[in-house]
Amino acid sequence: MTVDHEREELIKILDSQRELFRITVRGIDDEQARQRTTVSELTLGGLVSHTVNIERHWTTILLERDPNSEFDVSRMDSEYRLDPEQTVAGLLAEWEVVAEHTAKVIRELPNLEDSVPTPTAPWAPERVYLTVRYILLHIFREIAHHSGHADIIREALDGANTTYQRAN
Helix, strand or coil: CCHHHHHHHHHHHHHHHHHHHHHHHCCCCHHHHCCCCCCCCCCHHHHHHHHHHHHHHHHHHHHHCCCCCECCHHHHHHHCCCCCCCCHHHHHHHHHHHHHHHHHHHHHCCCCCCEEECCEECCECCCCEEEHHHHHHHHHHHHHHHHHHHHHHHHHHHCCCHHHHCCC
């Protein structure tokens, strides 16, 4: 497999996973997006917000490669919420821009094997270096992980689920 082919496959699988997530929130309004449907604090809008932010966060890490970076724990409280001035449509449009940027980054980074310093955090106090490829797969994992959460919340909200909605 050529490097270009691998990069295009990474872009394609990220696009596919994003599309599944978008199907999960298709047809909901902003009030529904803020509604809790389980004992968890998670909402559909909060998950979209977090997923957009996490993809932006990791592509920034890929580009900046700051060996002294620290994860800003203070942002965690607001990241899982759909703020009053935010809309699901606005976040999904923002995600499109972030996704285009991610694809550009994937295509233009010189080497998928490059080692990238990751931010330290309370749960990871020692600096860890990961390959570009690993970080891209981590972005995929984050989207897939939270897409599953979103599917459960959506099903509890109105009975819809991604599997059946894909047919519509």
